[in-house]
Amino acid sequence: MGEIELFLKKRADEGLLRTLRPIASRKDGRIRSKEREYLDFSSNDYLALAGHPRMVASARQALDAFGTSSSASRLMSGDLDICHRLEEKTAHFKNKESALVFNSGYQANIGIISALYSRNDCILSDKLNHASILDGAKLSGAELIRFNHNDPEHLKSILESHRAKFKKALIVTETVFSMDGDRPPLKEVVLLKERYGCELMVDEAHATGIFGAGGSGIVEEEGLSAKVDFIMGTFGKALGSFGAYLAASKNIVEYLVNTCRSFIYSTALPPAAIAANITAIELIQEDPSRGKRLLELAAYFRDILTSSGFAVKGASQIVPLVIGDAAKTMALAAVLQERGYWVLPVRPPTVPQGQARLRFSVTLHHKEDMLRSLVNEIIKIGF
Numbered sequence: 001m002g003e004i005e006l007f008l009k010k011r012a013d014e015g016l017l018r019t020l021r022p023i024a025s026r027k028d029g030r031i032r033s034k035e036r037e038y039l040d041f042s043s044n045d046y047l048a049l050a051g052h053p054r055m056v057a058s059a060r061q062a063l064d065a066f067g068t069s070s071s072a073s074r075l076m077s078g079d080l081d082i083c084h085r086l087e088e089k090t091a092h093f094k095n096k097e098s099a100l101v102f103n104s105g106y107q108a109n110i111g112i113i114s115a116l117y118s119r120n121d122c123i124l125s126d127k128l129n130h131a132s133i134l135d136g137a138k139l140s141g142a143e144l145i146r147f148n149h150n151d152p153e154h155l156k157s158i159l160e161s162h163r164a165k166f167k168k169a170l171i172v173t174e175t176v177f178s179m180d181g182d183r184p185p186l187k188e189v190v191l192l193k194e195r196y197g198c199e200l201m202v203d204e205a206h207a208t209g210i211f212g213a214g215g216s217g218i219v220e221e222e223g224l225s226a227k228v229d230f231i232m233g234t235f236g237k238a239l240g241s242f243g244a245y246l247a248a249s250k251n252i253v254e255y256l257v258n259t260c261r262s263f264i265y266s267t268a269l270p271p272a273a274i275a276a277n278i279t280a281i282e283l284i285q286e287d288p289s290r291g292k293r294l295l296e297l298a299a300y301f302r303d304i305l306t307s308s309g310f311a312v313k314g315a316s317q318i319v320p321l322v323i324g325d326a327a328k329t330m331a332l333a334a335v336l337q338e339r340g341y342w343v344l345p346v347r348p349p350t351v352p353q354g355q356a357r358l359r360f361s362v363t364l365h366h367k368e369d370m371l372r373s374l375v376n377e378i379i380k381i382g383f
């Protein structure tokens with residue numbers, strides 16, 4: 001057997017082979033496969049904007065006006081002025097001087113970090129940060145130091161012993177962690193950044209649209225936009241569309257336009273996605289209470305799980321139900337699926353040993369009675 005075959009066989013034997021599972025459609029909080037329909041507890045369309053009539057209408061309008069493609073990278077001839085409108089809106093939304101649109105969150109993170117940092121610098125990254133942040137740090141050639149999850153004491157001790165060795169230092173954290181649904185002590189991180197002369201980047205992928213009085217994210221909620229150098233986030237989650245952004249100073253944006261390889265060497269977002277992104281920000285700004293309603297619904301779900309004796313983590317619309325044993329977790333997910341609930345089991349190595357879990361995404365497609373029926377179902381199954 002060749003190397004590839006051995007790898008695949010080993011993965012399959014261990015029950016760890018990842019496979020693609022086509023679905024026929026996903027709409028209105030439901031997933032349809034050929035055979036049947038499921039309630040969707042795995043979607044990042046937290047605010048139910050992906051099917052919103054105004055989102056669809058603006059995408060369609062752009063499609064009619066500009067066709068299906070931007071047809072070139074931004075620096076060649078793909079630089080539609082609606083993309084500049086989106087960037088102005090984004091900068092305003094995130095309360096920063098300027099913004100730059102990227103084709104995806106993955107491309108944003110690998111491109112931003114590797115353009116701004118290099119060999120003599122260091123990247124201090126929370127241990128649970130997204131793979132794209134890790135890849136960006138590796139690509140930069142800077143020294144990567146990972147600090148314990150949401151542990152400012154650990155970060156401080158690393159800075160104490162290592163900061164002086166490096167020219168520039170970047171601290172990077174998510175503002176809502178995608179597997180744990182929790183948030184960092186951002187004010188403490190800001191104090192450390194200032195004390196040790198670092199720069200700070202946050203990834204608001206799961207916070208944008210949901211937290212803060214204006215719905216812009218956790219940086220807004222904590223009043224820290226002036227203190228965070230690089231605010232990155234995506235349009236593909238709560239904003240119901242596709243693409244990503246960085247909000248930062250004008251100089252940084254200009255520098256990235258000149259140096260960021262994932263920005264320069266890639267075709268611009270399709271016009272329909274740009275138009276939908278603009279509409280998503282407008283919808284949030286017109287009615288920022290969507291996020292509040294979502295968080296109240298998630299708090300309700302946490303409450304009924306906790307009062308039924310289950311262990312839940314986090315403080316957001318991401319609700320991880322910790323089962324512990326990986327096999328039990330897989331079995332529970334399978335039974336829930338048989339009963340019409342589409343929920344993702346997460347197990348080591350994605351999470352630490354003994355912390356296998358079901359990760360529920362609460363969205364505005366859900367209603368309190370659906371959440372209650374789901375909890376009753378879990379109680380009935382027992383584990």
Ligand SMILES: *Cc1c(COP(=O)(O)O)cnc(C)c1O
Binds near residue numbers: 105106109174206234
């Ligand atoms: C989803 C996600 C990304 C990647 O964004 P895409 O637009 O899907 O490429 C980056 N960071 C975090 C924390 C994410 O959850």
